[in-house]
Amino acid sequence: MARLHIDAVSKTYGTEFAVREVSLDIADGEFLVLLGPSGCGKSTLLRMIAGLEQPSAGRIRLDGTDITDSAPQSRNLAMVFQSYALYPHLTVAENIGFPLRARRQPRARIAARVTEVARTLELSALLGRRPAALSGGQRQRVALARAMVRDPGAFLMDEPLSNLDAKLRSATRAELVALHRRLGATFLYVTHDQVEAMTMATRIALLDAGRVQQVGTPEELYDRPRTAFVAGFLGAPPMNLFPAVVSSRDGGLRVLSEGVDLALDITADSGEDTAVLAGIRPEHLRPDRTAGAVRGLVRMVENLGSEELVHLDCGSNTLCARLPRPAGLRVGDTAAFGVDPDHLHLFHPESGLRLTWREQSTPLRRIS
Numbered sequence: 001m002a003r004l005h006i007d008a009v010s011k012t013y014g015t016e017f018a019v020r021e022v023s024l025d026i027a028d029g030e031f032l033v034l035l036g037p038s039g040c041g042k043s044t045l046l047r048m049i050a051g052l053e054q055p056s057a058g059r060i061r062l063d064g065t066d067i068t069d070s071a072p073q074s075r076n077l078a079m080v081f082q083s084y085a086l087y088p089h090l091t092v093a094e095n096i097g098f099p100l101r102a103r104r105q106p107r108a109r110i111a112a113r114v115t116e117v118a119r120t121l122e123l124s125a126l127l128g129r130r131p132a133a134l135s136g137g138q139r140q141r142v143a144l145a146r147a148m149v150r151d152p153g154a155f156l157m158d159e160p161l162s163n164l165d166a167k168l169r170s171a172t173r174a175e176l177v178a179l180h181r182r183l184g185a186t187f188l189y190v191t192h193d194q195v196e197a198m199t200m201a202t203r204i205a206l207l208d209a210g211r212v213q214q215v216g217t218p219e220e221l222y223d224r225p226r227t228a229f230v231a232g233f234l235g236a237p238p239m240n241l242f243p244a245v246v247s248s249r250d251g252g253l254r255v256l257s258e259g260v261d262l263a264l265d266i267t268a269d270s271g272e273d274t275a276v277l278a279g280i281r282p283e284h285l286r287p288d289r290t291a292g293a294v295r296g297l298v299r300m301v302e303n304l305g306s307e308e309l310v311h312l313d314c315g316s317n318t319l320c321a322r323l324p325r326p327a328g329l330r331v332g333d334t335a336a337f338g339v340d341p342d343h344l345h346l347f348h349p350e351s352g353l354r355l356t357w358r359e360q361s362t363p364l365r366r367i368s
């Protein structure tokens, strides 16, 4: 059992905040991914939970017990690093058994436990080898096995897949999800890779500049990003974000920008024009000659095999559409697209906070 409660934790180096008042509740058995760009404070947060760094402020609780000041080895947590940190002169079996030997466990118990964990991670045939004789994926599994051997309540992992090639990374993602399901343990996993987060997480906590931007399921973050930062971070190619104006015309609201004239499916009393940051995902631009809510000049077409990315110039906005191949568009063509209002995102132009226009008496309101 491992329930983690992170309460207003900050870490400063000099006058700089690496982590800023982060509060997070991680339920027992969750696969929580800490996601964010390089330097946003993910590793620092994980290291504070592991006890390798001391927070400047805030408390950390494990199953209700305050562990903020307790030693790393007394926390029922295991850490897996990007570098694996295996001992080169020890065999796989000795590496896996190391945490138990350091705790002076009886030899027979260590041997039994190493055999058991090696079987779980399909390392049984490799127990006599040294790390130099293993592939990257095998080393990564040994590092995991060494973390598992103590049967910790939670696994803390810092970019454990980033040294693997693309094919192995994708296979290992699936293995980690299966392992999580089998162990039922709490996983706290750090990555800057949105694909890892989207495919493995039960919930994602997206960080930017030391702060939590949004916490939720992958679907929640992708479908209803709380800020423009979240909207732009998740998705490849990223969401099209462009400045626009919401204006009331003929009893309805329209979103207007260069090359964009999109009717919102509500009626509203006339109010003043509102400046917004509008967002449309590339897959939500659908070819539509009649509606033509978005019109632009095709600047480039990228062939992805099954799909095409069509890059459009709409005045000073550049938008990208993701279409089934062949889309039948060529450089220099004028292209027109429709957008379902359900797939339109609006954000406050300064704060970046999501705006809503449905079920509101006032046309646009900030969601807190």
Ligand SMILES: Nc1ncnc2c1ncn2[C@@H]1O[C@H](COP(=O)(O)OP(=O)(O)O)[C@@H](O)[C@H]1O
Binding pocket: 013, 017, 018, 036, 037, 038, 039, 040, 041, 042, 043, 044, 045
């Ligand atoms: N020991 C340290 N001394 C000074 N600054 C640090 C130290 N560790 C991390 N930082 C700074 O804190 C910020 C967050 O770093 P880190 O947690 O490693 O980010 P991430 O893991 O998300 O890439 C960065 O700006 C980094 O330069």
Ligand SMILES: [Mg+2]
Binding pocket: 042, 043, 044
């Ligand atoms: Mg890091």
